[in-house]
Amino acid sequence: MANRVEIISKETILPSSPAEPHIRELKLSFLDQIAVPIYTPIIYFYTDDQSDQFCPTDILLRLKKSLSDALTIFYPIAGRIRDGNRFIDCNDNGAEFIEAMVHRKLADIIENCDMDELREYLPVQPQDHPHQGEATVLLVQANLFDCGGIAMAVCLSHKVADGNSLSKFVQAWAAISRGEAAGVVAPNFHVLAEQFRPIDLPEPDLSPSKFIYREKIVTRRFIYDDQKLASLRAEIATAEGSKVKDPSRVEAVSASIWRHFIEHHRRNGCRTFAAVHPVNLRPRMADPPLQAFGNCYVLSPAYVADGDGEHELHRLAELLRNAFRKIDGEYIGEIQRSGGGEYQTLRQSIAITKKEGASVCSFSSWCGFPVYGTDFGWGKPAWVCTTIFPFKNIVILMSRADGKGIEAWVNMLEDDDDGDFKTLGD
Incomplete structure (x- = not known):
């Protein structure tokens, strides 16, 4: 198993434009505050007959450039959680992008689902969410198969977004990647903290081990x-x-x-x-x-x-x-x-x-x-x-x-x- 997924490179993708100074601090709603500190994982599999129109280099460049543009629109994802789970510092520190080669046929993965093998395609394990310091909010791993297929794995901090928001972000990123950025509408990042005001919690133990x-x-x-x-x-x-x-x-x-x-x-x-x-x-x-x-x-x-x-x-x-x-x-x-x-x-x-x-x-x-x-x-x-x-x-x-x-x-x-x-x- 270990030699089937080969990590080629790791890179920090920064937003294509910096966040405006007046939106640098985004308060978390109390619904965010009490969310379990894990990464939510999702993997998208694309077969070789879909991606054979692009060479791997073109695919990676396209993904990185569009991710950079998406992070400008979804600027909190490029930030870091601060002050004991109270707000996001929208500091443009970026997301982690990992390139990996998989010495396996993608069709075999789809036909014979192996849970432990699927974990190899993730950029981080769900339970490995750091609860303080420079915790990266978004991590991506582009898995390029020898056969030409692609598995795009996305892990987003549950402290920042639920499944609905994760889906909306990936949809927007994909639209930008295929050249339809004009149709992407930024969601409202501030309304939840207004509707569900942050609360003073006792010093929370945000360790996932809890x-x-x-x-x-x-x-x-x-x-x-x-x-x-x-x-x-x-x-x-x-x-x-x-x-x-x-x-x-x-x-x-x-x-x-x-x-x-x-x-x-x-x-x-x-x-x-x-x-x-x-x-x-x-x-x-x-x-x-x-x-x-x-x-x-x-x-x-x-x-x-x-x-x-x-x-x-x-x-x-x-x-x-x-x-x-x-x-x-x-x-x-x-x-x-x-x-x-x-x-x-x-x-x-x-x-x-x-x-x-x-x-x-x-x-x-x-x-x-x-x-x-x-x-x-x-x-x-x-x-x-x-x-x-x-x-x-x-x-x-x-x-x-x-x-x-x-x-x-x-x-x-x-x-x-x-x-x-x-x-x-x-």
Whole structure:
């Protein structure tokens, strides 16, 4: 494995123009302040028939030049987090760009997904986020395969952006790369700190080790094709007593995976179960949706206690939907007025639930992100994926290339990787 990915060079990419003096300091919202300090990884794979119109040198020059221009528009990404997690110093220190050669056929990677191998294509591991000093916010690794394919790996600090913002940045970078910079619109970088004012936290321990389990974490990918999704949705909609007659893809898959977690942990003695989804606040705060860059979500927990019938698929889908619907304008207003108190209380209740032995399954849906439209100038990706997250019971949901199916990336303790999860996606 070690000799398959060869690092050729590392370079700091600076913005093509410096940030204006009046925007040098960008306050973090309290939603940013309490975000887990990790890098969010995503990899875009492009096959050799897409990139053969460019030589590797041209590709790298194009990527570096367009990244420099993108950093001028998304200037906070070129900065550094300062003052104990309170603001971004937009100092134009830049992003790290790594060039690597991969002595492997890209098609083999797509056909035979190996979790440990995918990590080799990342510029940094998710848990290696420095919590102080000169922490680089953005790192990129351009993996050029011997066959001519390309894997673009992007890791962005979760302290600065959620998945929605990460997707928007990469989309903008790709548009600039393919010569469509005129259509790129900068998001609002200041509105979140205005809407969710920074709070005075006790001196935070931002070390990732505080959040990451020391036990061995394994990641499994499960495929829900359109046929399997149709079957799940029909099972939920037609079940006796079902109140969810039109389950979404995300609701159906989340309910299915949650049920597997419940059955597994129930046999291990758990009697209370929770499923937590982050809910994007942008469309719930404005119409049209708020174009805000940063962390703009709250957690939406659903709870169920052990009992007859409580674990039926349609009942779990109903609990998830009810939890989603609680995140409305009134709820958001309460969070804003309380200066973060309501949200901190929610996080504390989840922590207490964990402490008391409940089984908590955390989801994050990336299905709404237009990742398969990411064209740097040589076509759209053949496959887009994430990699291993250093947390147990974390599930990342991603759309498939056909726009219909879903890939579920399930992170769990190695000891939990048994037969209970073998049938997911089958």
